[in-house]
Amino acid sequence: MAVKNDLRLIAELHFPNAKLSNTERLRGGVSADVYLLELMQPNGGNFQVVLRCHGHTHSGHDAELEFRLLQSLYKSGLPIAEPLGIDTSCDLLEHPYLLMEFVDGTSTGEGSSINECIEVMADALAAVHRIATNKLPTLPLRIDPLPELPSFYRLVRNGTNCAVDFRNSIKPNIAGREFSCIAISGQKT
Secondary structure (H helix, E strand, O other): OOOHHHHHHHHHHHOOOOEEEEEEEEEEOOOOEEEEEEEEOOOOOEEEEEEEEOOOOOOOOOHHHHHHHHHHHHHOOOOOOOEEEEEOOOOOOOOOEEEEEOOOOEOOOOOOOHHHHHHHHHHHHHHHHOOOHHHOOOOOOOOOOHHHOOOOOEEEEEOOEEEEEOOOOOOOOOOOOEEOOOOOEOOOO
């Protein structure tokens, strides 16, 4: 887990003309410790970035591969946060980390029916599957991502296929802000 001084050093390294004004630990992120960094520009303007630390809660995938994949998806026009930088040197933190823009939204589809949430998620997945694989970095084979599946969703298996059944899911009661690579409500413009 990063500490305030580490976050300040990261902000100074990647955004030398900005000053770190606030930090907040975000919930979610599944495979990383995630922080919101609020920065102030010399002209008084503010901006926010997300720091994903591949630390103690990391699921084992390569930070550089994650960054390259996010770059490819972003350049393909998917409505995801722009990846801004990566550091695999472990000079500032004990583990690799990446930075991406902050996009305000939710991954739970607040105010929407479960059917509307499923439709938005299906549209997002369809957009991902329309991307030519030759535009993506080579990814490792993942047969069963079950360890990363949130416990409040039910996995449905049918022979060799599996899917997540959201219809009978109970939304978790989560206090604080959540992190998600794809925001469900609110479109990135």
